Amino acid sequence: MKDFTNTPRLGIIILVPALLLVGFIAGKKIGEINPQAIEGAESLIGISFSPAEKDSMVGNLVNYRNGYENMRKTKIENSVSPSLPFNPLPHGFFPNQNQEENNWGLPSNVTLPENDHDIAFLSVAELSTLIKTQKISSERLTRIYLNRIKTFGDTLQSVITVLETEALAQAKAMDAEIKAGKYRGPLHGIPYGIKDLFAVKGTKTTWGAMPYKDQVIDETATVVHKLNDAGGVLLAKFTLGALAMGDVWYGGVTKNPWNLNQGASGSSAGSASSVSAGLVPYALGTETLGSIVSPSTRNGVTGLRPTYGRVSKHGAMALSWSMDKIGPISRSALDNGIILSILNGVDKLDKSTIPAALNYNATKSVKDLKIGYFEDFFEGTRPTNEIDRRVLEDLREMGLTLYPVKLETSVDVSSMLIMLYAEGAAAFDDMTRLGQDDLLVGQRRNAWPNLFRSARFIPAVEYIQASRLRSILIEEMHALFQEYDVIVTPSYGGSQLQITNLTGHPALCMPNGFLQNGSPVSITFLANLFDEEKLIMLGRAYQEITDWQKKRPPLFNQ
Numbered sequence: 107m108k109d110f111t112n113t114p115r116l117g118i119i120i121l122v123p124a125l126l127l128v129g130f131i132a133g134k135k136i137g138e139i140n141p142q143a144i145e146g147a148e149s150l151i152g153i154s155f156s157p158a159e160k161d162s163m164v165g166n167l168v169n170y171r172n173g174y175e176n177m178r179k180t181k182i183e184n185s186v187s188p189s190l191p192f193n194p195l196p197h198g199f200f201p202n203q204n205q206e207e208n209n210w211g212l213p214s215n216v217t218l219p220e221n222d223h224d225i226a227f228l229s230v231a232e233l234s235t236l237i238k239t240q241k242i243s244s245e246r247l248t249r250i251y252l253n254r255i256k257t258f259g260d261t262l263q264s265v266i267t268v269l270e271t272e273a274l275a276q277a278k279a280m281d282a283e284i285k286a287g288k289y290r291g292p293l294h295g296i297p298y299g300i301k302d303l304f305a306v307k308g309t310k311t312t313w314g315a316m317p318y319k320d321q322v323i324d325e326t327a328t329v330v331h332k333l334n335d336a337g338g339v340l341l342a343k344f345t346l347g348a349l350a351m352g353d354v355w356y357g358g359v360t361k362n363p364w365n366l367n368q369g370a371s372g373s374s375a376g377s378a379s380s381v382s383a384g385l386v387p388y389a390l391g392t393e394t395l396g397s398i399v400s401p402s403t404r405n406g407v408t409g410l411r412p413t414y415g416r417v418s419k420h421g422a423m424a425l426s427w428s429m430d431k432i433g434p435i436s437r438s439a440l441d442n443g444i445i446l447s448i449l450n451g452v453d454k455l456d457k458s459t460i461p462a463a464l465n466y467n468a469t470k471s472v473k474d475l476k477i478g479y480f481e482d483f484f485e486g487t488r489p490t491n492e493i494d495r496r497v498l499e500d501l502r503e504m505g506l507t508l509y510p511v512k513l514e515t516s517v518d519v520s521s522m523l524i525m526l527y528a529e530g531a532a533a534f535d536d537m538t539r540l541g542q543d544d545l546l547v548g549q550r551r552n553a554w555p556n557l558f559r560s561a562r563f564i565p566a567v568e569y570i571q572a573s574r575l576r577s578i579l580i581e582e583m584h585a586l587f588q589e590y591d592v593i594v595t596p597s598y599g600g601s602q603l604q605i606t607n608l609t610g611h612p613a614l615c616m617p618n619g620f621l622q623n624g625s626p627v628s629i630t631f632l633a634n635l636f637d638e639e640k641l642i643m644l645g646r647a648y649q650e651i652t653d654w655q656k657k658r659p660p661l662f663n664q
Contacts, residue, residue, distance in 0.1 A: 139167045150563050184424050184533055191458040192428030194414045194610030194635060196584035201462035201636035208447055210292065210440065211468025218242055222250045223664055226384040227656075230441035233387055234292040240284065244277040244295030248339050251297045254385050255342055258662060261366070262383060263358040264376040266302045267309055267343040273297065276339045283337075292444045294337030299389040301377050302343040303350060303423035306330055313423050314355035314373075315348040316545040317537055327421025328453050329390060329432055336448045341386060344376025348546050349534065349554050350397060350425045356547055362404055363659035364624060371404035373397040377435050378405040383662040388436035388445055392422065394429045395526065395607050399615045399630065402435055403597055406617045406626030408645070408655055409435045410442035413636045414610030415460035417446075418453030426529040427458070429607055438655050439614055439645025446638060462636040472647045473505060475640060478590040481510035483599025490627045493619040494596045497629045500651060501594070501644075511586070511593055517579055519601050522572045522608055524564050530554065531561035538562075576608055583609045587634035592644050597630040606632060614641040617654040626657075 137143060141160040144167070148154050155163070195201075216235040219225050225247070228236070236242045252270055259265035280295040305311045305323035312319045330340065345360045347353050353360045353375035360375035362368040363383040370379040374391030378401035381389050391398045393411045402409030410433045417432045424430060434445035443466055452459045484495050498508060534554070537543050543555035550556075583605065587593070595602050597615055606613055611632060618629040633640045649655050 151565050187427045196581050203461050205463040206465045209467045229437045230387050237295045244280040248277040248297050262361045262379050264345050264360050264379040273339050273341045290337035297339040297341045299342045299344050299386040301346050305421040314346040316356040317542040328418040347372035363662050371401045374401045381407045391435045393431050394426050402615045403628035409615045411613045413612045417449045418456040418459050420455040424533050426526045439642050443642035466639045472643050475591040477592050478509045478511035479594040480513050483596045497618050517575045519604050525572050527561040528564045528569050531558040580609045591640045593632045595630050597628045612638045614645045
């Protein structure tokens with residue numbers, strides 16, 4: 107195991123707000139609770155009380171703060187989730203649980219390229235056939251990717267830990283099995299990487315953040331167990347923006363392979379950058395509010411954000427228990443479907459998981475799908491609109507009928523984001539109270555340290571009200587998706603990215619062209635809860651008539 111961590115660059119700005127009513131800063135008591143203190147807090151919550159009411163509240167607030175102090179005596183690990191898990195299922199909706207055998211329609215014959223770098227840019231589907239037919243060994247494939255990681259990892263600043271010894275041992279074992287007639291399935295012998303917020307026993311799990319750069323968690327994430335059991339070969343742990351925001355981590359800024367002067371976007375920056383540059387054929391990322399969609403767009407790769415509850419989060423860093431989702435980043439929609447079929451399933455260690463089948467049949471026709479598109483988002487003069495409108499024309503040329511759709515809600519979506527901020531502040535409560543948030547590289551106004559501090563003032567009542575409004579949003583979006591199998595949207599069109607992350611709907615983000623400056627752009631397909639197979643169907647069909655997913659960053663096409 108080799109450590110590729112760069113020397114950290116620290117920019118520390120100490121911002122210490124007056125934590126009224128909370129009671130502690132870095133473990134020190136502050137301020138008496140009295141009517142004057144309550145008066146100062148009224149402006150923060152937008153409610154005023156009479157002098158008599160404020161006087162009557164003092165005793166309760168003192169008791170509350172005593173309770174806070176007692177709770178803080180118990181250390182709560184990040185892995186402990188709230189007792190009330192989020193459930194995205196609308197009233198009367200239950201996902202299909204009748205699992206059938208998947209028919210991926212994999213190629214029966216693939217020619218092995220002569221050059222290693224051409225092999226490195228093959229899809230999982232193609233590599234799977236090469237492994238199964240023994241035209242290439244898992245060991246050779248693993249060495250190809252390890253060499254590319256060693257060659258390009260520092261340039262991209264995308265790698266934290268390389269698991270060379272473990273990977274070669276697994277690859278040799280997979281080769282022995284296949285020679286003995288044991289074949290585990292399409293991921294047998296295929297190398298992969300993971301975002302460094304997934305625990306792997308015996309390795310450090312840094313979460314991309316200085317306070318945790320030497321952290322070792324004594325367990326392995328469920329998703330890693332599943333991929334390894336399917337024959338996968340774990341090569342490396344990739345960078346993420348600190349605590350899952352952006353592309354800035356404690357060792358630098360992860361680079362976009364298409365433009366090394368630009369960050370890879372985040373927070374699954376290292377996963378997307380590494381797949382784009384051919385360091386691995388696929389990697390795991392996570393999304394809370396865009397952390398698969400954004401880096402997939404920036405790096406010109408294909409990302410799949412699954413339905414909330416389909417994939418276990420056990421062993422993954424928690425940022426928002428009610429919004430975090432784990433998904434694959436790869437070269438194609440088909441690859442992501444294959445990977446998701448392995449990740450899918452209930453986990454007794456994650457009470458938010460929901461039983462649901464994932465049935466894909468390559469013989470089904472996309473012409474059976476009813477496809478909508480968010481008409482308003484394709485209008486205007488945004489730089490990507492002309493490229494996005496071409497996707498609609500491509501789909502029509504495939505013989506598909508597209509129906510215009512409007513995305514309308516009765517609730518204010520942006521106000522619900524306090525749930526993310528409050529949950530994040532709870533997940534990293536110790537870091538804030540002990541002043542360790544000053545160690546994070548990012549200290550701007552909208553970075554996590556300040557957002558976590560600010561979240562201390564979100565009233566519990568308002569958090570619950572936001573959750574109730576979220577229930578309304580879930581019902582409204584379910585009604586919309588009952589009308590359509592897939593809805594096409596610009597990846598950043600309107601508020602759809604916020605909405606579908608709040609409601610837990612799946613999304614497939616695919617490259618669909620380039621801006622004049624050479625930067626990749628993307629299109630997103632959306633579907634109803636647990637309907638990922640429809641996204642894979644349409645995404646595969648679209649990618650078969652275009653070749654955007656096959657483009658390679660010139661500097662790394664060697």
